[in-house]
Amino acid sequence: MTPVLVDTRTPEPKRFIAGATGDWEVIIGLEVHAQVTSKAKLFSGASTKFGAEANSNVSLVDAAMPGMLPVINEECVAQAVRTGLGMKAKINLRSVFDRKNYFYPDLPQGYQISQFKDPIVGEGIVNISVGPDKKGNFEEVEIGVERLHLEQDAGKSMHDQHPTMSFVDLNRTGIALMEVVSKPDMRSSDEAKAYVTKLRTIVRYLGTCDGNMDQGSMRVDVNVSVRRPGGEFGTRCEIKNMNSIRFIGQAIEYEARRQIAILEDGGKIDQETRLFDPVKGETRSMRSKEDAHDYRYFPDPDLLPLVFTQEYVDELAKDLPELPDEITARLVGDVGLSAYDASIIVSEKAIVDYFDAVAKGRDGKLAANWIINNLLGKLNEVSTTIDASPVKPDQIGGIVDLIKEGTISGKIAKDLFEIIWEEGGDPAAIVEERGMKQVTDTGAIEAAVDEVIAANPDKAQQAVEKPNLAGWFVGQVMKATGGKANPQAVQALVRQKLGIE
Amino acid sequence: MTELTSLTLAQAREKLVAKEITSVELTQSYLDAIAAANEELNAYISITGDQALAQAQKSDERLNSGNGGALEGIPLGIKDLFATRGVHTQAASHILDGFKPRYESTITQNLWDDGAVMLGKLNMDEFAMGSSNETSYYGPVKNPWQAEGSNQALVPGGSSGGSATAVAAHLCVAATATDTGGSIRQPAAFTGTVGIKPTYGRCSRWGVVAFASSLDQAGPITRDLRDSAILLKSMASLDLKDTTSVDMPVPDYESHIGKSVKGMKIGIPKEYRMDGMPEEIEALWQQGIEWYKDAGAEIVDISLPHTKYALPAYYIVAPAEASSNLARYDGVRYGLRVTGDDIKDMYEKTRAEGFGDEVIRRILIGTYVLSSGYYDAYYLRAQKVRTLIKQDFDKAYADGIDAILTPATPSSAFAIGDKEMAADPVKMFLNDIFTVTVNMAGLPAISVPAGLDSKGLPMGLQLIGKPFMEEELFQLSNVIEQAAGSFEAKKWW
Numbered sequence: 001m002t003p004v005l006v007d008t009r010t011p012e013p014k015r016f017i018a019g020a021t022g023d024w025e026v027i028i029g030l031e032v033h034a035q036v037t038s039k040a041k042l043f044s045g046a047s048t049k050f051g052a053e054a055n056s057n058v059s060l061v062d063a064a065m066p067g068m069l070p071v072i073n074e075e076c077v078a079q080a081v082r083t084g085l086g087m088k089a090k091i092n093l094r095s096v097f098d099r100k101n102y103f104y105p106d107l108p109q110g111y112q113i114s115q116f117k118d119p120i121v122g123e124g125i126v127n128i129s130v131g132p133d134k135k136g137n138f139e140e141v142e143i144g145v146e147r148l149h150l151e152q153d154a155g156k157s158m159h160d161q162h163p164t165m166s167f168v169d170l171n172r173t174g175i176a177l178m179e180v181v182s183k184p185d186m187r188s189s190d191e192a193k194a195y196v197t198k199l200r201t202i203v204r205y206l207g208t209c210d211g212n213m214d215q216g217s218m219r220v221d222v223n224v225s226v227r228r229p230g231g232e233f234g235t236r237c238e239i240k241n242m243n244s245i246r247f248i249g250q251a252i253e254y255e256a257r258r259q260i261a262i263l264e265d266g267g268k269i270d271q272e273t274r275l276f277d278p279v280k281g282e283t284r285s286m287r288s289k290e291d292a293h294d295y296r297y298f299p300d301p302d303l304l305p306l307v308f309t310q311e312y313v314d315e316l317a318k319d320l321p322e323l324p325d326e327i328t329a330r331l332v333g334d335v336g337l338s339a340y341d342a343s344i345i346v347s348e349k350a351i352v353d354y355f356d357a358v359a360k361g362r363d364g365k366l367a368a369n370w371i372i373n374n375l376l377g378k379l380n381e382v383s384t385t386i387d388a389s390p391v392k393p394d395q396i397g398g399i400v401d402l403i404k405e406g407t408i409s410g411k412i413a414k415d416l417f418e419i420i421w422e423e424g425g426d427p428a429a430i431v432e433e434r435g436m437k438q439v440t441d442t443g444a445i446e447a448a449v450d451e452v453i454a455a456n457p458d459k460a461q462q463a464v465e466k467p468n469l470a471g472w473f474v475g476q477v478m479k480a481t482g483g484k485a486n487p488q489a490v491q492a493l494v495r496q497k498l499g500i501e
Numbered sequence: 502m503t504e505l506t507s508l509t510l511a512q513a514r515e516k517l518v519a520k521e522i523t524s525v526e527l528t529q530s531y532l533d534a535i536a537a538a539n540e541e542l543n544a545y546i547s548i549t550g551d552q553a554l555a556q557a558q559k560s561d562e563r564l565n566s567g568n569g570g571a572l573e574g575i576p577l578g579i580k581d582l583f584a585t586r587g588v589h590t591q592a593a594s595h596i597l598d599g600f601k602p603r604y605e606s607t608i609t610q611n612l613w614d615d616g617a618v619m620l621g622k623l624n625m626d627e628f629a630m631g632s633s634n635e636t637s638y639y640g641p642v643k644n645p646w647q648a649e650g651s652n653q654a655l656v657p658g659g660s661s662g663g664s665a666t667a668v669a670a671h672l673c674v675a676a677t678a679t680d681t682g683g684s685i686r687q688p689a690a691f692t693g694t695v696g697i698k699p700t701y702g703r704c705s706r707w708g709v710v711a712f713a714s715s716l717d718q719a720g721p722i723t724r725d726l727r728d729s730a731i732l733l734k735s736m737a738s739l740d741l742k743d744t745t746s747v748d749m750p751v752p753d754y755e756s757h758i759g760k761s762v763k764g765m766k767i768g769i770p771k772e773y774r775m776d777g778m779p780e781e782i783e784a785l786w787q788q789g790i791e792w793y794k795d796a797g798a799e800i801v802d803i804s805l806p807h808t809k810y811a812l813p814a815y816y817i818v819a820p821a822e823a824s825s826n827l828a829r830y831d832g833v834r835y836g837l838r839v840t841g842d843d844i845k846d847m848y849e850k851t852r853a854e855g856f857g858d859e860v861i862r863r864i865l866i867g868t869y870v871l872s873s874g875y876y877d878a879y880y881l882r883a884q885k886v887r888t889l890i891k892q893d894f895d896k897a898y899a900d901g902i903d904a905i906l907t908p909a910t911p912s913s914a915f916a917i918g919d920k921e922m923a924a925d926p927v928k929m930f931l932n933d934i935f936t937v938t939v940n941m942a943g944l945p946a947i948s949v950p951a952g953l954d955s956k957g958l959p960m961g962l963q964l965i966g967k968p969f970m971e972e973e974l975f976q977l978s979n980v981i982e983q984a985a986g987s988f989e990a991k992k993w994w
Contacts, residue, residue, distance in 0.1 A: 060604055064829040066597065067584045067606060067708040069743050099825050101871070103848055110828020166844070168833070296871035298880060301715035301822050303744055 008144060008185050011229040015188045019260045025229045026256040027236070028192045029184035031221040032199055033177045034209040035153065036079045042152050042176035043070030043113060050215055054169040062174040064108035069302050072097075076176040077306065079208040080120050080150050081316050083178055086202045086323055087145050089124025091313050095149075097303045101296040105168050106155035114179075116297040119149035120306065126182070126202070127325055128194040129343060138339050143195050144183035153177050172216075178209065184223065184233070189252040193245050196220060201324050205349045213243045222248055224255045226263065234259070235269040239276050239283055251276040255283050327352055335364035344372050350386045351376070357393035358400065366400050374417055395420050398427030411483055412436050439485045442493070445477070448485065449493045452476045460498055467500045505530040506671040510575055510728035513674055517564055517574045524557035524564065524574025527674075528618050531576045535620065535672050541994040544667040546581055546639040547589035548621035556618040563616060572735055573616030578673035580664050581622040582629055583609050583719075584708040588619075592710040593637040593663075594627045596855025597836040606708025607740045608677060608719050615735045620673050624663030627857045628827065629684055629712040632932035633915070633922065634662025636859040641917050644692060645670040645990035649957035652993070655914040658688030658932070664722045665692040669990055675723040675732050679709060681716045682815055683910075683936025686948035689722050690909035690961030693950045693988035695729045695978075696722040700969045701943035702747035704733075705740030711826040713819040714745075716940040726949065726982045730754035730975050749969055757972040758979045763797035765977065768902035772808035773935060775911065781954045782908045789906050789951060789962045792984040798977075803902060805893040810886045811938040816930060817870050817883035818941070823860075824867025830855060862926065891942040898967050904977050907935050909948040909961035935963060945971045949978045951985045959988050 016023035041048055044061035061068045084091050098116040124145040131138035155173035159166045180199060186192045200218060203209035210217050220243070225236035239255060242248045254276075259269050273292075274283040299305075322330075324346045331342040345355050345368060354375075359367040375396060379389055399416055402408045408416060408431055416427055416436060431437055439445060452473055453460045463469040473494045478485055494500075505527050508516065516522045532550050539545050553576060560574035584590045584602040591597035605613070613619075626636040633656035634642040642662040644655040646669070657666040661678035665688030668676050678685045680698035689696030697720045704719040711717060721732035734754055740746040769790060774783070790800055832838035832851035839854050841847035856864070870879035897905065911934055915922065922929045939946040945968070948961040962981055966974040 063834060065584075065602065065604070065835070066590065066592070066600070066710040066829070067602075067706070069707050071742060071744055101825050101828060103828065103831060105831075105833050105844060108829060108834060110831060111825050294873045296825070296868065296873070296876075298821060298825070298871055298876070301713070302711075 005184060005233050007233075008183065009187055012187075013229075016229055017226070017256055017260060019264050021264050023229055024226045024256070024260050025187060025231075026189075026252065027184050027225045027227060027233060028186035028189075028252060029223040029236075030182045030186070030192060030195060031223070032180045032182075032196065033219045033221075034083075034180060034199075034203055034211070035217040036076045036150075036176035036178055037207055037209055038073060038075045038079060038176060040073050040075070041174040042073055042076050042150060044174050046174065048175050052171055054167075055171060057171040058173065062108065062170055064110070070113060070300070072303065072306065073176065076150060077120070077308070078316055079176075080148060080178050081313055082206050082320060083180075083203060083208045084121030084124060084148055085313070085317050085320055086206045086208075087121075087124035087126055087148070087180075089145055089148065090122035092118065092120055092122055093308055093310060093313070094118065095120040095306045097150075097300045097306065098297045099300045102293045104154070104157075105166065106157045106170070106173065108155070108170065108173060112152050112154065113300055113303070114151035115149035118305075119147040121148035123147070126195060126198055128191060128198045129339075130188075130190050130194050132340055136338075136340055138343065141191060141194075143185045143191070146181040146183050148178050148180045151177050151179055189249040189256075192222065192252055193249045196245050196248060198324070201347065205321055205323055207321075213245070216243060219243050220248055222251060222255075224252055224259070225269070226256050226259045234263075235271050237269065237271065237283070238273050240273055240286065242276060244278070247276055247278050250278070250281055251283055254281060258283065321349070331364075331368075335359065335368070337365065337368050341368050341372055344376070348386065354386050354389075354393050358397045360397075362397060362400055363404060366404065367396070370396055370400055374414065378417075378421065390424065391417065391420050395427055402427055402431060406486065407431060407437055409438050409483065409487060412438065435484070437484060439481055442489060445481070445485050445489050445493055448477050448480050449473070449490065449497050452480060453497055463498045463500065470494050470498060470500055473498065506534050508674070509724050510674045510731055513575060514572075514731070518569060520564065524560040524576075524618060525554060527574065528553050528557035528576045528620070531620055531673060538670055538672055538994050542643045542645065542666050542670055542672070543640055544624055544642050544663045544670065544672055545578065545621045546591075546593060546624045546637075546663070549588055549619055550621075552588070553618050553620050556613075560616050560618060570614065570616030571731070572612060574618060575616070575674050576618045576620045577612060578620050578623045578664060578667040578676040579609055580661055580677050580679060581625050582679050582710045583677055584710070585609055585619065585622065589622045590710070591638075591836075592628045593625045593639055594830075594855065594857070594860070595638040595837060596830045596852070598855075600836050602708075604708060607705035607738065607742065608709065608736045611735055611738055612677070617735070623661075623667055623676060626660035626662065626684075627860050628710065628823070629660035629679055629681055629717075630823070630859050630863055631659040632683065632687055632929050633917070633919075634659040634688075635917060636857050637662075638857060642666050643917065643994075644914050645992075645994065646692060646914060646958055647990075647993060651956075654917045655958070656691065656917050656919075658691035658910075658914065660684040661688045661696070661722060665689055665694055665696070668692070668694045668722050668724055670992075670994065675721055675728050677719060677736065678722045679712075679717060679719045680936075680940065681712050681718075681819060682940050683933040685720050685722060686936050686946060686961070686963060687910050687932055689948040690950070690963075691914040691959065693959030693990065694722050694724060695726050695947065695949055695982075696720065697729050697733060697947040697971065697974065698939065698945060699733060699737060699971055700747075700945040701940075702745050703737050703945070703969065703971065705738060705743045705746050707740050707742040713822040714826060715822060716815075716819055718940070725987060726975060726978055727755060727758055729947070730758060733971065747969070752972045754972050754975045757976040760976045761797070762793070762977055762980055765798045765903040766801050766901055767793045767798050767977070768801050768803035768897050768905040770803050770805040770808065770905055770907060772805050773907045775934065778908075778911055779954075782911060782960065785952050785960050785962065786906070786908050789981060792980050793906065795984075796980045798980070801902060803897045803900070803905070805890075805897065805905075805938070807886060807889040807893050808938055811890055811941055812930065812934055814883040814886035814890075815933070815937040815941055816866070817879050818887065820863040820867035821871050821880050822867070824864045824871065827856075827860070827864055859926075887941045890938055894942045894944060894965075903967070903973060905965040907963045907965065909935060909963040911935065913954045913956065913958035913960050939965055944968060945974055947974045947978050949981045949985075950988050951981050953988065
């Protein structure tokens with residue numbers, strides 16, 4: 001459905017695209033098809049399990065056998081409402097299922113059951129955060145959501161199984177999708193990417209869609225048009241069926257420039273549906289407006305209007321998890337993290353859960369640092385998710401505690417982390433057993449300092465003139481003590497013994 | 502007609518329970534009658550003799566052990582629109598060639614659960630589109646009734662023409678049927694049988710091949726009122742597989758037959774008095790009014806002002822839904838496939854060959870009225886008319902009317918191949934003039950034989966009831982049945 005065009009943004013030069021004849025502004029609206037997380041399909045009891053043998057998850061209803069009737073799966077309704085609530089959207093207590101009629105072999109009924117005029121969810125918002133820029137700042141932008149509606153997915157046509165015939169797999173037929181239609185509020189490919197990323201984060205937090213784009217759980221139709229900054233909206237083209245955030249960005253960049261080139265050559269844009277070719281990095285025409293289907297929408301007479309109460313919505317709202325925006329506010333406001341660090345923690349619910357487990361009763365900033373700089377880095381290195389991390393929150397917490405109480409230095413802590421990663425175990429016990437404790441005994445450190453100075457009389461002499469050399473002495477002492485000496489104590493003693501003020 | 506096939510459902514039930522007859526005997530008599538008559542009458546398009554006798558055998562065992570169900574051992578005919586597991590289910594269409602479902606419709610399952618026996622699948626207008634049973638891929642059904650002194654073949658009405666003929670010609674005890682715009686009541690009126698279309702939602706649509714989902718409703722065609730009451734009780738149920746099915750108890754309809762109608766109010770809608778309506782129909786209607794007066798009911802003139810818009814609105818809504826419902830017959834998964842150069846060519850060839858003219862006409866009308874730019878002018882407006890029609894009835898009932906009496910059809914049965922009808926589809930559509938309003942409003946209505954016209958052909962009266970008050974229709978129409986008696990076609994086949 002084409003949303004009503006309302007300009008909600010003020011044109012800003014930093015987002016303009018320079019053309020040969022002046023600046024242009026790109027206008028982007030997205031339709032995200034998110035597969036609802038549920039065991040059964042939208043109108044049949046067939047399983048939604050991904051990767052099953054072809055045509056094994058097909059009920060009589062999915063195969064559109066004569067006389068079959070759809071029955072709404074209430075869990076899909078609840079998931080749509082949750083998603084609407086997650087976008088602070090208006091929930092419509094009465095919505096209507098319509099039939100969208102067209103012929104295709106992977107659409108057994110000859111129509112898709114969707115919601116046309118009266119969707120289950122109305123207007124909402126998705127806050128996106130674009131950046132960071134060179135100064136590390138993020139720009140917060142509010143993107144309007146026009147609506148969310150429930151609809152059936154189609155099956156899959158396979159054209160490579162037989163020399164002259166196509167095969168059809170109906171496993172996906174009838175699986176519930178939520179189509180989230182944005183307002184044409186985005187003004188750059190970065191914003192579009194941030195929007196999809198954020199929407200994916202929201203549905204993942206809510207558990208209403210797994211967000212796995214590579215499995216087709218989220219597919220995006222991208223509407224792109226260009227105009228002179230602040231001018232009239234241009235004619236849009238729709239790029240269908242994108243399943244990668246990176247490609248969405250590339251497609252928008254290509255499409256905007258393609259349209260600008262046409263307009264600057266005095267041409268005009270044909271409203272059409274296009275496909276993105278990731279190999280060539282370009283979009284190409286799929287069908288023009290003239291070839292567009294007349295879907296002959298009308299209310300599905302097999303289904304009564306979908307009606308529920310505000311109490312039902314309130315019940316679902318009560319059980320919603322804390323959402324990314326709320327968590328960000330907490331992390332930045334209460335914990336004192338930077339916007340950047342908060343954005344990393346919030347990017348996945350599992351990281352938030354991990355962080356919360358570590359930070360409970362501890363220094364949140366230190367916990368965040370450890371998770372972001374050590375744990376996530378290591379996980380990334382070995383391509384593991386945080387859920388599967390061999391180092392558990394209580395272990396990171398133990399390391400943080402040991403640092404905080406001065407038992408180990410930051411450097412030793414890194415070694416300790418590696419040990420735990422490989423071998424597991426209780427951090428405090430390991431430190432105890434392996435003698436990794438920081439030496440804070442001044443006498444022992446003093447002896448080590450004396451030894452180093454005595455062994456390097458020339459350098460000690462020079463250090464009086466060149467105080468920077470103190471650092472070399474500190475390094476030597478640390479080396480001599482196996483890194484266990486308290487660096488601050490070593491620093492102080494070295495300076496004192498060398499006579500540097 | 503043998504002694505056994507002359508029994509009504511109620512009579513057969515009694516004799517079966519009393520073990521005076523067996524279901525196997527009864528079933529065999531019907532199979533014999535079908536074998537003798539079907540070539541001429543063409544009521545059955547699939548006869549399931551072996552299966553019927555096997556079912557009958559089991560019924561006899563249950564009857565012997567005293568565990569018989571409400572319909573134990575009763576041989577029924579099933580309209581080809583109902584899905585019957587492993588048995589011909591084609592909606593009398595070429596496009597469903599060879600289709601035998603792996604499932605059983607809720608209604609027929611209810612019947613088998615109650616012990617009924619299936620004799621076979623009954624002819625009908627293709628996809629229930631038609632009022633004469635001439636649109637069937639399997640050829641027309643002949644009405645057992647012929648005008649006096651004539652041997653011209655008459656239509657049994659439609660779309661449940663096979664059901665009506667099979668019941669009237671004693672080729673089954675009773676039959677299932679469906680009614681989207683009059684497809685139970687008009688054939689019942691044309692064949693001197695009783696047919697009731699229950700309230701929308703009373704009988705499950707699951708497993709019934711869809712024509713127009715918001716109008717389709719199944720019901721029985723039987724030889725008398727009591728049989729309809731018995732059969733409807735078994736057919737009706739709440740079905741969670743049909744969202745439009747209604748969760749209300751199914752009353753014992755039979756027990757309402759014979760109850761006094763004294764003081765009940767019968768509405769007579771002035772809008773049903775049409776220009777050019779045969780005098781005989783008018784006289785029949787008047788006769789019905791007199792019968793009710795005699796029975797102590799109160800006759801009240803009422804107005805249903807939007808009646809005249811019902812037929813045109815019906816012929817928008819029904820084809821619109823049909824155009825979408827029939828999209829699934831595409832040659833991809835089951836039924837007929839005519840190969841083509843590509844998928845589009847295959848679709849076009851399959852559907853062109855698989856559907857008959859009337860079905861194609863309605864798909865075209867339906868596609869047109871739903872098209873972008875026409876939707877508001879046709880479909881949306883028709884739906885508004887529908888609401889107004891419903892309100893007309895609501896108002897009448899709110900004013901204290903218990904039921905509304907009208908003729909069932911504007912004429913008695915006409916000839917197969919009637920040239921006027923063939924030349925002008927709208928003439929054929931006019932057969933439904935008194936019946937479609939009921940479907941548009943989702944109400945229950947019954948057609949009861951009320952007399953013979955001057956040609957000796959049966960005519961019916963229609964009683965329209967309040968939603969889910971089918972029991973009142975049984976109570977009230979007993980007046981007509983008692984006064985008019987029953988009508989039997991003279992056997993010529």
